[in-house]
């Protein structure tokens with residue numbers, strides 16, 4: 001039997017979900033891979049928000065990180081390298097009723113998919129985008145990525161990478177229509193969770209860059225930051241993150257930053273040491289593409305027919321009536 | 331007609347001179363007329379209006395736009411001619427026909443452009459704007475005189491028409507309005523009802539104020555009167571008005587209406603000639619009917635956006651032409667692998683690379699069938715007429731959703747901009763798809779439950795409880811789990827391939843045009859249909875045993891084609907894509923490249939199918955085809 005989408009909404013039964021309702025399979029990431037922490041945070045979020053698994057979508061490209069949807073017991077779309085965002089946009093346009101998440105790697109988003117990334121920010125469609133930035137191409141076995149710090153030794157840059165790293169936060173904050181930008185690190189799970197949660201609740205294109213460890217190809221890269229909590233700059237604000245007393249004690253480098261302040265956000269975005277963590281920018285007033293350009297009202301057969309006949313009329317030559325007069329509408 | 335147009339229709343109290351003054355109209359069964367000008371002088375509008383009037387008279391008509399490659403080419407340039415070519419007939423007209431019989435040219439340079447491309451019939455009548463003879467610029471005057479005299483020597487019947495001078499008695503700037511003067515001349519020449527001309531002006535300028543309509547009607551009348559008094563000839567092409575309502579649109583509009591009629595409501599695209607006007611039309615229509623045109627950042631995004639929408643339950647269409655089609659290839663493979671329904675319209679243009687953006691070619695068939703890496707079976711169909719353009723999109727969506735496949739609709743630059751009347755479609759609810767299925771998926775059901783025979787599987791759409799799975803472009807099993815084992819890989823490849831076979835079983839053999847057997851069978855596809863059938867008709871009238879077969883489905887091919895071919899002594903395809911000429915010095919049977927359908931037929935049916943192709947950027951003319959077929963008949 002076919003049930004209409006709207007009807008289905010009405011039939012929402014209150015169903016409560018547990019963590020395992022969102023868990024699917026055993027992740028095949030390396031031990032210590034930061035992707036595991038991101039998965040745990042997202043599964044927790046789904047449970048806490050009680051997202052209906054059948055109404056929730058994870059869209060990804062290709063890469064280690066893009067395996068993400070396979071480990072969620074929701075609908076998933078593991079597409080092609082670099083194109084997660086346009087796929088997600090199509091889904092959201094067709095089905096604004098779905099919760100759409102995107103998981104993308106630094107190669108996926110910032111290199112092969114860079115054009116889509118820029119334009120996705122402009123479209124500002126309501127979705128939560130996690131950039132799993134391990135500063136390396138993981139799946140293809142250690143090639144430099146656009147976000148690799150200069151000097152990164154990789155299989156394509158054995159003497160160290162040549163170019164300065166691209167800064168995903170400054171790029172994102174430089175695009176017109178940007179509405180939500182945050183940064184998290186995989187090794188502070190509590191904050192990671194809070195940030196993804198805020199991102200999810202923001203209506204618009206929520207971009208979270210997650211600095212993600214890749215122990216396989218870049219072991220110990222972030223060790224200095226993990227060892228010294230003072231090298232993490234926590235951004236706090238009543239409209240952004242509020243820290244638990246415990247965290248506040250550990251991470252003493254803090255800044256009260258208003259997420260509406262884009263100029264300061266851009267300055268913070270370019271900091272690399274300390275690593276800023278928190279919500280850099282959150283503007284709830286940017287219109288979403290799907291709200292200003294959409295399919296419109298539910299289209300019944302009668303409605304489509306009427307529209308089509310009106311279009312036909314524009315081009316129709318009516319047969320001549322017996323009295324030689326052209327019929328009305330001719 | 332718009333309400334405004336009805337209101338502003340000029341009173342009929344000033345009837346046109348119905349009887350030609352001292353001239354009798356010569357009856358013709360058909361004629362081809364062209365009007366060319368610098369771009370911006372309105373020749374296209376004049377041509378379209380003439381086509382519309384002819385259609386209202388009940389004549390068969392086929393209009394072809396003459397498009398310069400640049401938006402604003404320099405004035406008076408050989409390559410800059412813009413206008414329209416209208417083929418008129420007593421009965422239905424199915425193609426642009428052969429060379430032109432009569433031309434109205436606003437200057438001698440754009441006329442030269444037409445002469446040089448070989449579009450004019452030897453000795454044809456030319457009505458040439460005469461103002462250039464008196465140009466104060468000596469070079470222009472000299473060039474005019476030189477060209478004029480050359481054309482006369484070459485045997486053309488050149489008549490100098492003082493269009494500018496006559497128009498100036500009515501309007502200050504003849505540049506705006508000369509086209510309506512020309513329209514009046516043509517109404518006189520072809521004995522068209524001048525009232526239809528006036529109505530057409532009201533329709534065209536309906537949104538402007540009454541004075542605009544009034545001055546254009548004056549120009550129309552003046553042109554008519556000038557032709558009545560100054561031209562020695564007059565024609566009449568007997569017409570029979572259709573008893574059914576007719577629509578006059580071009581192929582791209584037909585495709586766009588097909589999208590509306592199919593119930594699709596998302597079109598993702600990136601602008602590209604000659605496909606763009608499909609999305610222009612849709613953008614406006616969707617605002618009224620509901621639906622969106624998404625102008626993506628590039629064709630890769632357009633394709634994957636459409637894939638996302640289709641996957642989520644709203645079958646989407648993406649519209650493009652050659653270069654854009656190439657960019658979509660990886661996305662196409664994803665849709666094939668994920669078994670996501672998707673309609674792709676490719677309005678072919680000249681290739682490879684940027685090629686000839688405004689010119690016709692049928693060069694994308696092979697890439698449509700075999701494009702994207704690996705084995706990526708998809709459906710390819712090609713409309714043969716403007717009417718087909720409309721219905722093919724509806725069919726494409728149905729197939730896409732029934733078989734969860736990519737369906738490519740191959741139109742081309744010729745269908746895109748040509749116009750001809752066809753019977754107004756009768757709306758059918760069956761055109762539309764049912765609403766998105768959101769029912770619960772039962773325990774144990776699998777997202778790719780491939781039928782062992784047909785390969786078909788049900789598809790779960792986000793929102794369906796119990797159907798959660800992750801679609802992947804990686805090799806996968808019935809559960810959509812990534813699977814690299816040899817058996818699963820072969821099983822899934824077989825399933826995706828067998829869907830084509832399953833579709834093929836539902837097709838019926840295409841009808842043979844002409845006798846079911848004979849000496850020569852001509853096979854074609856796409857926009858060449860009308861020209862091929864016209865050539866075949868002419869040859870049959872001369873007693874030759876020639877028939878033709880038009881293929882709408884290129885992948886899969888309908889059953890029965892081999893049997894049809896076997897009933898003929900020789901088989902040849904006529905196509906607008908490259909094939910080597912066997913007479914070229916370096917070419918022999920071991921290295922000759924055949925055109926696309928010939929290659930497909932040869933490999934599939936092991937029949938010695940010959941081919942002839944023309945890739946000149948122009949629609950193939952019926953008389954070229956006749957010549958080729960006569961030669962083929964003669965050969966042993």
Ligand SMILES: Cc1ncc(C[n+]2csc(CCOP(=O)(O)OP(=O)(O)O)c2C)c(N)n1
Pocket residue numbers: 062063064065066081104105106107108109132134136137138139140145
């Ligand atoms: C069109 C295309 N080019 C190249 C590849 C190979 N490839 C797969 S993943 C990848 C890079 C992955 O890096 P990233 O996006 O950072 O993801 P990670 O594995 O680090 O999570 C590449 C180059 C591909 N799958 N498709």
Ligand code: SF4
Pocket residue numbers: 028029030032033034035064065134138139213214215216217
């Ligand atoms: S290679 Fe790196 S990114 Fe990939 S799974 Fe292993 S640790 Fe994670």
Ligand SMILES: [Mg+2]
Pocket residue numbers: 063105106107132133134135136137138145
């Ligand atoms: Mg990476």
